[in-house]
Amino acid sequence: MAQLPVVVVGDVATDVVVLLSGAPAPGSDRPASIRSRGGGAGANVAVHLARQGVPTVLAGCIGDDAPGAGLVAELTEAGVDARLRVVPGAPTGTIVSLVEPDGQRSMLADRGANLELRPSDVPAPAPGGHLHLSGYTLLDPRPRGAGLAAVAAATAAGCTVSVDPASTGPLRGYGVDRLLGDTAAATLVLPNADEARLLTGCADVAAAARALAARHRIAVVTLGAEGALWASGDALVHRPAHPTTVVDTTGAGDAFAAGLLGAWLADPDGDPAAALDAGLVRAAAVVRRPGAR
Template sequence: MQTPRQVTVLGECVADVFADLGSTPPGGSPSAPSPDEEGMRLRVLPGGGPANTAVGLARLGTPTRLMARLSGDVFGRLFRTRLLESGVDLSDAPTAAEPSTLAVADLDAGGQASYSFHAEGAADWQWTRAELAAADLRDSACVHTGSLALVREPGGSLVEELLTGARRHSTVSIDPNVRPALVDPQTYRDRLPGWCAVADILRLSQDDLDAVSPGTTVEAACDGFHEAGARLVVITLGAHGALASLDGRRVRVPGVPVRVVDTVGAGDAFTAGLLHHLGGRGLLGGRLERLDREGVWDACAYAVRVAALTCAVAGPNPPWAHRMADGHSDAGVSVPS
């Protein structure tokens, strides 16, 4: 495996806010918060789909640059600390006057999170054409984006323009990361054909697919995305692994057994693992011309392991390269290669 070329990630940083859970009261819900004398205690972790993906890539060893408008508020400073400590290049991450985006997470008994967002007027969406033009993407093997950065205006349309230009010299990867609590799923349905037209790689979760194409099988959805232009489509299936389709040639990769703490950031970690593995084989930088079915399976199997290790710890905390090398999760559960 060679040293991957740089990947540029464009998108938001979000402060994930969790209730600080205590012991379950008799007859109570497993997710009942533990109040103190002043009210509910909260725990804040730096997150956001694109930021999580950038952290995952950098920790695995891919040179990674994040283009993000980082607020100068307390949460923005938290984001910068986490990103820099993970090795992410922030030379194209301007400090913004607007506030950070907050996502309040509600975890169910299985660790699955649902979110409510506080995002109006936040720094993440206020991109200007001048800010985006300041970054030189010609040295990036891959430009990855998605989530709210592609659908929140005024920045979303400008990000789409940037992807069209980046496609001349970089592989383009998109993760829609559908957020129906904040954006009408119809917005994603309307824009997905245009995204597929510029994307070489499209990654969706089963939940994303259910939101944008209810009742559609993963196989039929992949065929539709291919017809619109995407070469590699990957649908992640939670504990059941992933289905990937390269120009219609399918592979199914099984899940990895792990003791789940929560699933926050698992999809972002999968994307990081996928791009890192492809980059390490020199497959990024064009239209995936040298990628074959075996290469897709290998990359997705690696990505499933990265996602599993992320589920084994609290919050969006993807593994470092040495955790992948030793083959064990932080929960002490063996993760087969």
């Protein structure tokens, strides 16, 4: 039986990846390698799903500009059904990723047209399909209505729903209780360790995973170099990260989410360890080179 399309709702952006060299040099010059690539949390997950052969629809917004047109072409080439509304007068989103020599990065975000997402921009899900929602959609008042409408429509259609909480800074400003309420219907949540602690108030990440699994059917917590945890019911499964050389961690969480979702959707009752490994393999491949894909 053919797999129903996964509908991904989230940002589309150009990533400007700045690989920094040497020591910080305030007020002076610092060597860097600078490249522009396709990015955005929603687009990244959609591309990684499509590369696994998963039929994928991406709902989002771009500006009426050359970067937006280029991103549509890139997504289409990757096999994504890009349902992106063009917003006149708004720039396509741009993310500047500053990557330190150890691979850690900080992000400068201009979300641009992504903030104009409307409920009507999200296609009606196929009954019994899957919706993946980037938490960034909920964390700003302008696209929040589209995110809430997408979850409500998917739930009404009997779809499974996954949510990535996005980032601790915006999440803290938005409000933990508010986000927990917004995502109560999610089947699966995909926070990193810091997000899981913030969402639950648990200092211990295993306890945080169990607390989230008490709210949702499945909670999967990424642990960076320590791998990932799967919590569901009484089960708690850990898998270590796959050995790799870290160049840039940008997009690792998106790659992990897509790898895990591809395996889980293909076999919802399968081995959680196998689903974790599928995500960790894809994340390890991404961090070996600059960019999110």
